[in-house]
Amino acid sequence: MDKYISILKIGFQQELAYKLQFIIGRLRNIIQILVFFFLWSSIFQTQDSVFGYTISSIGAYTFLLIIIRSIVMSTKVNDVSGFVSSGELSNYLLKPINFFKYIIIKDIPVKLLNIGFSAVELTLLFIILKPNIYIQSDATQLLFFILSIIIASFIFFCILMLSNSFPFWVPEAGWGAQFLIVAIFVEFLSGAFFPIDVFPTTIQNFLKLTPFPYIVFIPIKTYLGNMTIYNNLQNMAIGLIWCFILFLLLKKIWWKGLKVYEGVGR
Amino acid sequence: MDKAIIVDHLSKDFFVSEGKKSISDAIINLFKKENKKRVKALKEISFTIQSGEIVGFIGPNGAGKTTTMKILSGLLYPNSGFVSVLDYDPFLKSKEFLKEISVVFGQKNQLWWDLPVINSFEFNKAIYEINDKDYEKSLNELVSLLGVSELLNTQVRKLSLGQRMKMELIASLLHRPKVLFLDEPTLGLDLTAQQNLRDFIYEYNKKYNATILLTSHNMNDLVDLCRRVIIIDGGQIIFDGPFDEIVKKYATEKNIKITLSEEVKISEIEEITKVKKYNYPNLTLSVPRSTVAYVAAELLQKLSITDLNIEETPIEDIIRTIFKGEK
Amino acid sequence: MINYYLKIWLLMAKNSIYAWMSKKETVAIFLFGKMVRYIFYFGFLYFLVSKSNGILGFSANQALFFTATYTLVDTLGQFFFRSVYTFRQFVVTGDFDLVLTRPINALFRSVAGGPDPIDLITIPPIIAVVVYIGSLLNPTLIGVVYYLILVINALMISLSVHIFILGTGIITLTVDQLVIIFRDFSSMGRFPIDIYKEPLKSVLTFVVPVGIMFTIPAKAILGLVSPIGVLSSVVFGIALFILSLKYWQFALKKYTSASS
Numbered sequence: 001m002d003k004y005i006s007i008l009k010i011g012f013q014q015e016l017a018y019k020l021q022f023i024i025g026r027l028r029n030i031i032q033i034l035v036f037f038f039l040w041s042s043i044f045q046t047q048d049s050v051f052g053y054t055i056s057s058i059g060a061y062t063f064l065l066i067i068i069r070s071i072v073m074s075t076k077v078n079d080v081s082g083f084v085s086s087g088e089l090s091n092y093l094l095k096p097i098n099f100f101k102y103i104i105i106k107d108i109p110v111k112l113l114n115i116g117f118s119a120v121e122l123t124l125l126f127i128i129l130k131p132n133i134y135i136q137s138d139a140t141q142l143l144f145f146i147l148s149i150i151i152a153s154f155i156f157f158c159i160l161m162l163s164n165s166f167p168f169w170v171p172e173a174g175w176g177a178q179f180l181i182v183a184i185f186v187e188f189l190s191g192a193f194f195p196i197d198v199f200p201t202t203i204q205n206f207l208k209l210t211p212f213p214y215i216v217f218i219p220i221k222t223y224l225g226n227m228t229i230y231n232n233l234q235n236m237a238i239g240l241i242w243c244f245i246l247f248l249l250l251k252k253i254w255w256k257g258l259k260v261y262e263g264v265g266r
Numbered sequence: 267m268d269k270a271i272i273v274d275h276l277s278k279d280f281f282v283s284e285g286k287k288s289i290s291d292a293i294i295n296l297f298k299k300e301n302k303k304r305v306k307a308l309k310e311i312s313f314t315i316q317s318g319e320i321v322g323f324i325g326p327n328g329a330g331k332t333t334t335m336k337i338l339s340g341l342l343y344p345n346s347g348f349v350s351v352l353d354y355d356p357f358l359k360s361k362e363f364l365k366e367i368s369v370v371f372g373q374k375n376q377l378w379w380d381l382p383v384i385n386s387f388e389f390n391k392a393i394y395e396i397n398d399k400d401y402e403k404s405l406n407e408l409v410s411l412l413g414v415s416e417l418l419n420t421q422v423r424k425l426s427l428g429q430r431m432k433m434e435l436i437a438s439l440l441h442r443p444k445v446l447f448l449d450e451p452t453l454g455l456d457l458t459a460q461q462n463l464r465d466f467i468y469e470y471n472k473k474y475n476a477t478i479l480l481t482s483h484n485m486n487d488l489v490d491l492c493r494r495v496i497i498i499d500g501g502q503i504i505f506d507g508p509f510d511e512i513v514k515k516y517a518t519e520k521n522i523k524i525t526l527s528e529e530v531k532i533s534e535i536e537e538i539t540k541v542k543k544y545n546y547p548n549l550t551l552s553v554p555r556s557t558v559a560y561v562a563a564e565l566l567q568k569l570s571i572t573d574l575n576i577e578e579t580p581i582e583d584i585i586r587t588i589f590k591g592e593k
Numbered sequence: 594m595i596n597y598y599l600k601i602w603l604l605m606a607k608n609s610i611y612a613w614m615s616k617k618e619t620v621a622i623f624l625f626g627k628m629v630r631y632i633f634y635f636g637f638l639y640f641l642v643s644k645s646n647g648i649l650g651f652s653a654n655q656a657l658f659f660t661a662t663y664t665l666v667d668t669l670g671q672f673f674f675r676s677v678y679t680f681r682q683f684v685v686t687g688d689f690d691l692v693l694t695r696p697i698n699a700l701f702r703s704v705a706g707g708p709d710p711i712d713l714i715t716i717p718p719i720i721a722v723v724v725y726i727g728s729l730l731n732p733t734l735i736g737v738v739y740y741l742i743l744v745i746n747a748l749m750i751s752l753s754v755h756i757f758i759l760g761t762g763i764i765t766l767t768v769d770q771l772v773i774i775f776r777d778f779s780s781m782g783r784f785p786i787d788i789y790k791e792p793l794k795s796v797l798t799f800v801v802p803v804g805i806m807f808t809i810p811a812k813a814i815l816g817l818v819s820p821i822g823v824l825s826s827v828v829f830g831i832a833l834f835i836l837s838l839k840y841w842q843f844a845l846k847k848y849t850s851a852s853s
Contacts, residue, residue: 006392010378010385017380024770031777034793035784039641039648042788046646090341091376095393096364176619180626188633198640258357259343262280263336 003097004105011109014076026117029069036193037062051198057224059129061195064220066118066125069192072152072215074114075107077160081178084167090263100254104157141225144232148219151239156215158246159186161254168257191217208235211242269350270445270477271315271338276347278308278333307333309501310347317444318475320467322482322492322509324585330501331481332371335447338479339369351445365394368443370435370451377422383433384418387440394441401440408436411466412459427454435463439470446470448480452487464490485581497588504588516584520558521577524549528570538564547572552579598698602705609675610710623711631719634660634783649787654729655815656784661723662811663783666744667776668719670751672712674704677755681768689763689848700841703759704752727814736814739823743810746830750806753830756837760844775801782807805829 015022037058044055053061080103083089092099136142159181166177187193189212196204196217207213218235221227227235281302308330315321323331336342337349340356340363349356354363377386391401409415412432422430431454439446451467452460468491471478482488488495488509495512497505505512526547535541535549539561543550553561558576566574638660642653651659680703682688692699732740754775762768782803786794798804805826812818 002392003395006389010381010389013381013385014378020767020770024773027774028777031781034789035781038788038790038793039784041790042648042784043641043645045649050641050645090336090369090371093341093359094339094364094367094369096361096395097393170619172619176622176626180622180629184626184630184633188630188637193633194637194641198637198644261341261343263341 007097007102007105008109011076011106012113014106015110015113022113025074026114026121029066029118030121033062033066033069036065051195053195060224061220063122063125064223065192065216066122067115068149068152068216068219070114070118071111071149072156072219073192074111075157075160076110077103077107077157077164078178078182080161080164081167084164084257084261085171087263089261093258100161136223136225138225140229141222141232144236145219145223147236148214148222148239151236151243152215152219154243155211155239155246156186158243158250159211159215161250162246165250165253165257168260186212186215189213190215191220195220208238211239211246214239214242268316269314270317270319270352271313271479272348272350273314273334273338274312274348275310276308276312276334276337276349277306277310277345278330278337278342279345280305280307307501308337308344311498311501311503312347313496313503313506315477315479317477318471319494320471320478320480320491322480322488322495323498324481324483324488324495325498329498331498332449334498335369335449335479335481339367339447340364365441366444367447368438368441368445369447369449370438371449375422375430375434376437377430377433379423380421382419382421383425386422386433386437387418390437390440396441400442404440404442405436408439408466411462412436413462428456428459431455432459442474444474444476446476446478446480448478448482450482450484451480452482452484460484460486467491489581497585499588512581512584512588513578516588517555517579519552519554519579521579522551522553522558522562522565523575523577524551524565524569524571525573526570527572530569535569538568598701601701605705606708606710609708610713620711624714627711627715631664634664635722648784651785654726658723658726658730658814659785659808659811660783661719661726662744663779663807665719665723666747666751666806666810667779668712668716669748670755672708672716673748674752674755675709675712676702676704677759677762677768677772680759680762681766684763684766684768693845693848699845700756700759700838704755730814732814733816736816739813739818740810743813743818743823743826746827747806747810749830749834750802753833753837754802756834756841760837760840763844764847779803779806785811802829802833 040050040053040058040062041055043050044058048054080089083092089099092102095102136145160178163178163181170177189196189207189210191213192215196207196213199207214235218239222232222235282305311330311334323334325331333342337344338351338356340359343357352363352366354360356363377383378389387405390396396404409418412435414429414432414436417425417429417433422433425433435451446467448467452463455463464487467478467480470476478491480487480491492509494507495505495509496503497512505515521542526549529546532541532544535544535551540552541549542552551561551565562574562576565571635657638656639653642648642651642656647653648656689699689703692702727737727740755772758768758771758775761771778797778801781789781797786797786804786808789797794804809818809822809826813823
């Protein structure tokens with residue numbers, strides 16, 4: 001449909017118009033991942049395995065981190081809190097298109113660009129570091145992997161949108177809430193900063209009941225493939241339940257938010 | 267359908283947090299829940315607008331004009347009362363509803379800042395599902411009317427304020443909305459552009475039988491376009507009727523403009539009537555309607571006058587008086 | 594003169610505090626967020642290092658001390674030099690003209706103009722943590738002295754970088770991106786930069802002076818830095834500072850006042 005194509009077009013054009021922002025975004029990503037990789041490498045200089053990870057499995061984890069972050073976590077949805085506090089949201093509310101649909105579709109070009117760049121970065125890293133990369137060949141596992149990525153993106157989207165809804169009630173706390181929830185909780189508990197299984201089992205099990213690990217850690221683990229079918233199904237089930245809960249919550253909060261929305265700038 | 271806009275006993279409250287004056291207030295504020303003050307922005311207002319009407323909405327700042335427009339366009343949620351625009355409940359924001367309306371607010375830009383203007387227009391074309399023919403027609407019409415055809419490929423960022431406003435207007439009208447909400451549409455435009463815009467709005471209204479609700483502080487807008495005027499103040503409607511009735515109802519005085527041939531002391535004039543402005547040889551007097559003929563006659567007798575004109579109080583003054591609460 | 598600037602700084606600080614107090618939810622959220630982040634960083638690192646053989650031969654406490662030092666310098670830097678984040682606004686809107694025409698040094702105003710009160714709350718605990726972990730390392734007196742000198746040096750380097758960025762901001766208007774890049778590179782200083790392989794390590798030593806800012810002071814307390822090392826670091830810091838001031842003067846000459 002023309003509508004959706006024009007949103008994709010605008011999304012692309014916007015990303016290209018802000019090239020510097022984009023490059024810096026990639027740079028930040030790379031730096032974070034380099035820190036991750038080198039920290040673990042330095043540990044492996046004096047021993048072979050820590051918490052069940054070896055240098056090659058950490059290498060695999062790193063690579064997957066790059067890919068998964070670019071698919072799941074590259075987004076422009078973090079602009080929404082700014083729209084709400086400044087009143088710019090009004091422009092979107094007046095257009096004959098569902099706002100959620102709009103921002104999800106507008107994110108597609110962002111994700112595609114980021115995936116493209118991460119592919120380049122991965123190739124370079126591959127050439128420089130030459131790690132052992134485990135290529136998943138089991139079709140069922142790959143299917144689970146794809147499903148886990150979809151679940152991950154959706155959960156991340158819902159959590160991000162919920163954080164971006166704070167300005168409806170607290171206009172000044174706009175990006176504060178985002179900072180707390182996304183930059184800190186999601187970053188740390190999703191497996192993006194360190195693999196969740198460095199925690200003791202009880203904490204791990206507790207975390208697996210929250211939506212966070214499903215954003216990064218579960219997809220990575222699913223790809224690496226050393227889980228039983230039962231585990232996979234269990235993960236997908238919990239992931240889907242969270243998708244459902246978060247989406248309902250989001251719809252409700254957003255509806256309430258619109259009722260209190262004043263449309264005035266700060 | 268006859269009635270394009272129906273508003274019945276509409277109320278809207280806002281909750282405003284009080285500013286803190288001193289540091290100690292601010293510290294206390296840190297520890298207890300804030301008391302927000304309830305401000306009644308709209309107090310059970312009611313009015314109806316028929317299809318094809320152009321209605322002027324006037325009121326001092328903070329009176330509730332913009333709030334009303336935002337409720338009618340679905341942005342704000344009414345606290346109580348009934349609102350219907352083209353038979354839709356605006357707040358539900360159905361696509362069909364949104365395709366029929368357009369809002370042009372002063373400071374808001376809907377155009378993509380870093381992209382050429384035409385990209386934003388094409389985006390709207392797709393979003394509003396305008397077909398190619400209608401799009402070409404509307405675009406050419408609007409662009410030539412506002413004189414911006416060479417600027418279509420310029421980035422919005424690089425346009426001047428006036429040019430940007432014209433582009434915003436075009437973007438808002440491409441889909442030929444049936445109901446237009448215009449908030450200060452001529453603000454920032456030069457005089458020729460203002461007149462062009464007024465002519466355009468008039469033509470648009472005639473051609474498409476569009477319903478137009480317009481707020482403006484520019485009297486020319488109101489005089490030229492609005493046969494009907496709603497005056498709102500403090501969240502209440504204090505006048506709703508034909509434009510000329512304002513004069514009849516509120517203008518209790520007329521102005522007498524005199525050119526003197528001989529200078530005279532102010533005190534002498536003031537024996538006859540109130541002096542509004544005296545700058546020899548020009549003299550302006552304010553006289554109650556009922557006595558204007560009598561006063562004029564007296565003046566002609568007592569003063570050396572070359573020229574005398576009796577005028578209505580300018581609309582601006584009338585409206586200013588209304589807002590001040592005088593009658 | 595010092596009194597003048599001190600008084601002004603206190604006034605600006607008070608204004609910032611006052612502005613922040615009216616947004617108490619924001620204060621609370623950020624404070625909580627920062628606390629959680631520090632706990633996560635330290636907790637994870639402690640976990641990791643104590644369950645393994647350490648990082649490159651550094652013990653758990655030593656590794657934590659590197660992170661603590663980074664946190665200290667980074668937070669102090671953010672506290673003192675916070676105004677750079679609003680600098681772009683100034684230049685774009687032309688408000689910078691007002692800054693330039695006031696009898697207060699424009700550089701001072703642009704850099705130190707708005708300390709973040711949240712950091713006022715977070716800095717004392719950070720200092721406490723640094724002192725505590727430091728004490729667990731049984732440092733020598735000279736080690737501590739070196740550490741203090743090098744931390745101040747690190748702040749001077751941080752200031753210089755900020756001045757470079759501001760100067761570039763006057764000319765090109767890209768302030769925020771540069772600050773972000775700088776902070777991101779700095780974040781690599783959370784761990785001793787020896788963990789990074791070449792050429793990254795050299796970049797972090799010579800291009801963005803992360804090594805000198807974070808790794809060297811921490812190493813000094815462990816007795817790993819020679820007096821020559823301390824001296825050359827300080828010389829570098831001072832040289833950078835002087836260069837940055839010259840650059841600022843140069844940038845001012847290039848300033849084209851923005852119109853609306």
